[in-house]
Amino acid sequence: MAFDPKPFLANVSQRPGVYRMLGADGEVLYVGKARNLKNRLTSYFVGKAQTAKTMAMVSQIENIEVTVTGSETEALLLEYNLIKRHR
Known part of the structure; x- marks a missing residue:
């Protein structure tokens, strides 16, 4: 089922x-961080300024999990740890 x-x-x-x-x-x-989750995630689905690689990844999405953090610094640290875990 498509996302x-x-x-x-x-x-x-x-x-x-x-x-x-x-x-x-x-x-x-993919694991990513955002200052504003709504704006960042919307950018993947609206507009045509995506690379072929990004468009291919977006076409494979079945779900997106989000973790809200208290600050950008917390988001940066969490992103770093999640990337290490999922390599």
Whole structure:
């Protein structure tokens, strides 16, 4: 089933945090951080300024998990740890 970003993006926080894009069977496709989660995640689905590599990744998304953090610094540290864990 293809991921429908509209209902997801309607409810995403505008706070800082980390997001994990998941593919089939829950494998992590990408881990990223954002100062504003809503703006960053919307940028993947709106507009045409994406590279071919990014568009290919977005087409594989089945789910996105979000962790809101208290600050950008917390988001940076969490992103770093998640990337290390999922390599």
